[in-house]
Amino acid sequence: MSELSTTLIHHPYTPPAGFKAISPPVYKASTIIFPSMAALRSRDWKHKTGYTYGLHGTPTTFTLEERIATLEGGKFCTLVPSGLAAVVLVDMALLKAGDEVLIPDNAYGPNRTFAEAELAFWGIICQFYDAMNPADLAAKLNQKSRLVWLEAPGSITLEFPDLPALVAVVKSHNASPGQAHPEGAVTALDNTWGAGLAFNAFTLGADISVQALTKYPSGGADVLMGSVVTNNEALQQLIHFCHMRVGYGVSGNDAELVLRGLSSMALRYAAQDAATRQLAAWLQTQPQIAAVLHPALPDSPGHTQWKRDCSGAACLFSAVFKPEITQLQIDRFCDSLQLFKLGYSWAGPMSLCVTYDMPKLRVVKPWPWQGGLVRFSVGLEAVADLQADIAQGLARL
Structure with missing residues (x-):
């Protein structure tokens, strides 16, 4: 390499191994380099065992996903650019034309407006139910029901629902022959308020837990990010593939801010x-x-x-x-x-x-x-x- 410009881009120096610090390193990348074509073809992004492209994760985002999964008491975590994006990702991953989603009447406002606008445009039905009355949810579940949103407490007005009772209603519906959606109705909880600290979403029966990491995990009012966590590998794969197709990604610098916030x-x-x-x-x-x-x-x-x-x-x-x-x-x-x-x-x-x-x-x-x-x-x-x-x-x- 005779030209300096080429040498600066393809410089042979590699720093010595063994560096450790309290904060995880920040990796920022769109392109990820492969050692060979064989490695490129065989790299598995589906289960996060390797790196293929910046949108599919870096060591920094994988580290944050593991810590958020632990915080929530789950196994699998997917990061998205905001709390609303987490809600939207679950909707897009699980719902198709003809399906129905049920949303608490006291839910986070953008959750309901996305359902009333985009989901309705895509042929997905939306019903609202009284979160403080499990019988109202039971009366509104039907053969088209595929997703039931939960929120604890309600947005703005802070009513705290009986989460185990609402989950039990959905499970009873799924167990009723001829009544449930062929794939069953899934429960997804907006757990931003609880933040994984006040209660465990999965202990109370939820299938999916979403958070706006913008709030407590960040804590600095200076970053937007969201997460989707589940213990169910089949649900995780639906979410993970949809995440890849819509091109959601978070930056290494934003992941660094949330990792720092988790400590306090x-x-x-x-x-x-x-x-x-x-x-x-x-x-x-x-x-x-x-x-x-x-x-x-x-x-x-x-x-x-x-x-x-x-x-x-x-x-x-x-x-x-x-x-x-x-x-x-x-x-x-x-x-x-x-x-x-x-x-x-x-x-x-x-x-x-x-x-x-x-x-x-x-x-x-x-x-x-x-x-x-x-x-x-x-x-x-x-x-x-x-x-x-x-x-x-x-x-x-």
Whole structure:
């Protein structure tokens, strides 16, 4: 090689083996080099025993997948670019035209809008059910049912369902001759709130668990990623092949950020849990508030199930204002907060809040409250400072 430009690209130096550090190395690649054509033809990407192309994994992403599988108590993990992508991947891998998916009425909003738009366009039927009423799910399962989404607790309003009872309904349906889909209905749980720490999705009976790694596993509010975990190899292969065909991939740098976040995840979860319970209990005593929704509060819907199945709770709670307080006043309350910033997502270091128009987000049964709702995400600030911030905002009302 006489030209310097060629030498720099094909440089013969290889660093010595034996380097070890606390953090896993970051591999960034689209193209992966093979030692021979025989190796290229024989490399198995289907079971993640080798490397073929950046989209199919690197040592960095394989390491993160193994750790997320362990976190969730599962065997197989697939990484995707966001939490919503994890939901979409499960839908695309399992559903075909003529199938039906059932979604809780209190599910993560983009889950239901994807079903109402793209899935409907593809000829896939969508029904919504009351997650707090297993009998409603049982009544809506039919021969076309292929996928049942679960969420614990419900998005925004934080009702905690009886997950074992909902799973039992699906299993009973699958066992009924002439009633179940030929391949059976699969249960998939959005476990972002539990994060693999508050409860084990598979112990409670779910077939698939998805997370937005954007939230607790990252913890820094600076990366988007999702995961799909299962113990079932047949389901894993369906998910893995669909993942390959749609071209989902995550970068080595993003995987590095999530790997780093995992180290402190349990500590952050516990700290934010404690702070959130303290703020939620205090806010219950304020005269402007009609109800505070948080599974650990005794009068919050699903508290009994949460107490039975969970060892902790995430950083979210929602406050329902009394009916005489207008939405304009609630908006001004949010605008007046200094530490709680206005924004979506949660589980990062900074506290957040956002308002929701709940009557428009329910189709199975009417929203029971008359006042407006604000969802709070508690960060890592001092609890006394956060309480003072909410107090000054309430005083302005």
